[in-house]
Amino acid sequence: MSDTSLTQEPVSSSGSAGAPAFDLQKITSNSDGTITGMLLAGFNEVVVNNPYFAAGGGLMVLGTTLALARLGIVRTSGFLYRQMLVDLEIPSKDKSYLWFLEWMSRYKHRSLRHLSVETNFVQHDNGAVSTKFSLVPGPGKHLIKYKGAYMLVNRERSGKLLDMTSGTPFETVTLTTLYKDRYLFSELLGEAKKLALKAREGKTVLYTSWGPEWRPFGQPRKKRMLGSVILDNGITETIVEDVKDFLQSGDWYHKRGIPYRRGYLLYGPPGSGKTSFIQALAGELDYNICILNLSENNLTDDRLNHLMNHIPERSILLLEDIDAAFNKRDQSDEKGFNSGVTFSGLLNALDGVASAEECITFMTTNHPEKLDPALLRPGRVDFKVMIDNATEFQVRKMFMRFYENEDELCDQFIAKFKSLNLKSVSTAQLQGLFVYNKRDPKQAIEMVDTLKNPYTVF
Numbered sequence: 001m002s003d004t005s006l007t008q009e010p011v012s013s014s015g016s017a018g019a020p021a022f023d024l025q026k027i028t029s030n031s032d033g034t035i036t037g038m039l040l041a042g043f044n045e046v047v048v049n050n051p052y053f054a055a056g057g058g059l060m061v062l063g064t065t066l067a068l069a070r071l072g073i074v075r076t077s078g079f080l081y082r083q084m085l086v087d088l089e090i091p092s093k094d095k096s097y098l099w100f101l102e103w104m105s106r107y108k109h110r111s112l113r114h115l116s117v118e119t120n121f122v123q124h125d126n127g128a129v130s131t132k133f134s135l136v137p138g139p140g141k142h143l144i145k146y147k148g149a150y151m152l153v154n155r156e157r158s159g160k161l162l163d164m165t166s167g168t169p170f171e172t173v174t175l176t177t178l179y180k181d182r183y184l185f186s187e188l189l190g191e192a193k194k195l196a197l198k199a200r201e202g203k204t205v206l207y208t209s210w211g212p213e214w215r216p217f218g219q220p221r222k223k224r225m226l227g228s229v230i231l232d233n234g235i236t237e238t239i240v241e242d243v244k245d246f247l248q249s250g251d252w253y254h255k256r257g258i259p260y261r262r263g264y265l266l267y268g269p270p271g272s273g274k275t276s277f278i279q280a281l282a283g284e285l286d287y288n289i290c291i292l293n294l295s296e297n298n299l300t301d302d303r304l305n306h307l308m309n310h311i312p313e314r315s316i317l318l319l320e321d322i323d324a325a326f327n328k329r330d331q332s333d334e335k336g337f338n339s340g341v342t343f344s345g346l347l348n349a350l351d352g353v354a355s356a357e358e359c360i361t362f363m364t365t366n367h368p369e370k371l372d373p374a375l376l377r378p379g380r381v382d383f384k385v386m387i388d389n390a391t392e393f394q395v396r397k398m399f400m401r402f403y404e405n406e407d408e409l410c411d412q413f414i415a416k417f418k419s420l421n422l423k424s425v426s427t428a429q430l431q432g433l434f435v436y437n438k439r440d441p442k443q444a445i446e447m448v449d450t451l452k453n454p455y456t457v458f
């Protein structure tokens, strides 16, 4: 008797309808007798030969295939994207971000549909200031054409992150173009930089501290001519020569391992031209000025250190009224009057400026006697100059600058000035008198005695 002979007629269903019954006999007969064989045969019976499972399986295979195909397309397009396209990300913290937006504002392309406005103030030759609106690409995607290549510009805000220093949202501009045109990125940025720097040509940028970074303060100002600041005989030339010599001595400093920095202290009474001279000097050297107010409320040692080590290139660091923050009382462990900067913090920051680039620091004060000697030691202050009240030399030069070719009247002015025995007249006072009488030198001579009172308001 064969095995099969023992089997009963296969039961096709346990009832009239429903799922086929599980037939152990059939499975046994289809298998090779081993456990694995029986399991395989069971799988065949339940899954393959079962129409319900077969249909479900078919759908599953179809679904999986489609999913894999989709994944394949996504991966392939991602791969092709990476191979064929190239992105450039410009975060708002980077210098070139503003350059790029400025460049875009001059870009007249019809595809720019979403614009945003940036309002600037422009200083004219006569000193008047007018408002200028620049339309820059707003957040979103813009397609532009640059030197024959298409570029997608995507300006987007980075979520809800705020730039704590300015309170504005972080932004990124992403440029996308074909891989073969990637060299155009640097050309575009170079062009944007050139454009931005051209707008600043002949101007001095004043930077102030803004959180941990330096930000331009207002619009770049017209350079002040060195000749417009009249210091006593030879002082201008001596300082300018010293600074220029320093700027040419980089190798000398590096070879000797001396930090490449130089500190200047200009001290003297108010209105003698200290600040004006530094501005004119910056103009002469084609430098910008970073002004740091040590009495600032939320300035700490860490911030001071960070700021002093991140001065924008070609900038003079200017610490004004240095005595207002600290005086001779030993404050090495105490805080300044208002700020969180300690005196030792300032000394460390001055010593620690470690950059390959040159660092020129100018400090001003009306009260040098109040300064701690530690601040005045060489390395921190290498060059001290007194900028005093007007001498005869300065009075004469200023008069002639205001009233050209009036030599005779100038002599009269000086004679009267001397006869009144005026000792402490500031150059600012003289300027006030001459501006008041700008077209009338004789009237200026009449009014010389007003200079007795330093607080005369014309």
Ligand SMILES: Nc1ncnc2c1ncn2[C@@H]1O[C@H](COP(=O)(O)OP(=O)(O)OP(=O)(O)O)[C@@H](O)[C@H]1O
Pocket: 228, 229, 230, 231, 268, 269, 270, 271, 272, 273, 274, 275, 276, 277, 365, 366, 427, 428, 429, 431
């Ligand atoms: N030596 C000078 N030559 C030409 N202008 C001067 C001179 N000194 C002062 N002035 C004029 O007086 C005004 C004040 O000058 P400035 O601010 O440079 O003085 P300061 O020495 O920095 O004063 P303070 O010590 O109060 O800061 C400016 O408008 C400047 O043009």
Ligand SMILES: [Mg+2]
Pocket: 274, 275, 276, 320, 364
């Ligand atoms: Mg000043």
